[in-house]
Amino acid sequence: MGCCIRSPRIFSTADTITATLSAAVHVLIFYCESLVWSRPAVSKRLGLESAEDAEITGVFAYNHGCYNLFPRRRRTRRLRAL
Helix, strand or coil: CHHHHHHHHHHHHHHHHHHHHHHHHHHHHHHHHHHCCCCHHHHHHCCCCCHHHHHHCHHHHHHHHHHHHCCCCCCCCCCCCC
């Protein structure tokens, strides 16, 4: 019986840690794609071969970074109980 009382607290802590890590990843992706995209180290790490490629894809990367930081809300269908 004691473990059943504690389980919601454990799940709550795990949920908080998972959500925090997910948010940190989204902020890191936004930073790389929107703010420092044209830096040589970031461009090479993300697969671009030259500074010209980084400049050409800069607008796309900025848009993608913003999408990662502020994802649109997904609508899900609610299943009717049978």
